[in-house]
Amino acid sequence: MPHLPRLTPLALSLALLLGSAPLLAAEQSAPAIEDTETGKAPLPLEELRTFAEVMDRVKAAYVEPIDDKTLLENAIKGMLSNLDPHSAYLEPEAFAELQESTSGEFGGLGVEIGQEDGFLKVVSPIDDSPAAAAGIQAGDFIIKIDGQPTKGLSMMEAVEKMRGKPGTVIILTLIREGGQPFDVELKRAIIKTKSVKSQLLEGDYGYIRISQFQINTGEEVGKALASLKKDNGGKKLGGLVLDLRNNPGGVLQAAVEVSDHFLTKGLIVYTKGRIANSELRFSADKADASEGVPLVVLINGGSASASEIVAGALQDHKRGILMGTDSFGKGSVQTVLPLNNDRALKLTTALYFTPKGRSIQAQGIIPDVEVRRAKLTREQDAETFKEADLAGHLGNGNGGQDKPSGKKGEDKPRLQDDDYQLSQALNLLKGLNVARQR
Structure with a gap:
């Protein structure tokens, strides 16, 4: 027997x-x-x-x-972890953290992570966070957390290790661009992220930075556009830089609302999936909060998901010029499905497509003008001798003021002075305006 x-x-x-x-256990099939x-x-x-x-x-x-509970929960985690890097089983704490991150306030280091070949990879640091202050960059690999190797850890396990009580110290061991491992000491903090920042760069050229797409980001961009016009004396801007670099994405609806601020008609994005409510189409309305100003959009390898939706829509409609480097390439949509006992599934339910039907999954958005990061060094202008310095020089016949040589006072530091990609975007906008005026 x-x-x-x-x-x-x-x-x-x-x-x-x-x-x-x-x-029936001994039978080969049933x-x-x-x-x-x-x-x-x-x-x-x-x-x-x-x-x-x-x-x-x-x-x-x-x-x-x-115990049975541990075994069954581990089985569920394993089932989700082998689907794709963005699907996960969220236990109560992880579910609460996800809700906090989309609302704009949470505790931790302020770094968005992904996985590549089993290793943790930085998608992007969040603005004004301990990670950003410590110089962590998109593309860095995290090989150790407090001396413990990260190889084999799931993203949820890694996030759990990096989160902790504000004020406590953590050491991450990183590898950057194939170099030698190095340690970075960070102090955990409550991360309060303001997703939209804006300012006038110079003259009538504006700048809007979106660090991530939260529930209210679309509304904040609308306010930023109005504020820039007010700061410009109520006049229409001469040009605008929309900075999506190192923006890891976020809420799909926010990406649609931001795109709609710059478009007056046509499709923004559509999604395809297997379930009925995953087939969605989003189109622009006639209102144009940006007033059609010349637009340059900055992207890089840390621009992911919702950032790529905005960049792809503006590129397909030829609404703006994309500048920078290839984006991250996350073309999938996750749906959070609440379960009982404060748990949830974060499940990939659809792929999204740009207005022209492009899927950027694992490929990314290619910028119209490639500009890589570079370090700017300022050189001192050589002392010059001009006509206006000569004794007895003739005055300007048109009544213009003489302009002799002389040292100028120290200029106030400007955002574009230490950001090569941003300075190139601004120069492109200036060139476009000169070309239009001729």
């Missing part, structure tokens, strides 16, 4: 629900039972029986006692 595995009560109950698993009333796919009975047997044997033979 063949030996039959001895099952625990929970595994036995699961097996009985699946159809006498103990008696017919699946199809629900003819609902038309759902048949249950994979053989695999479910294997699951019940594995669970039973782990409980019986593992070196330390382990």
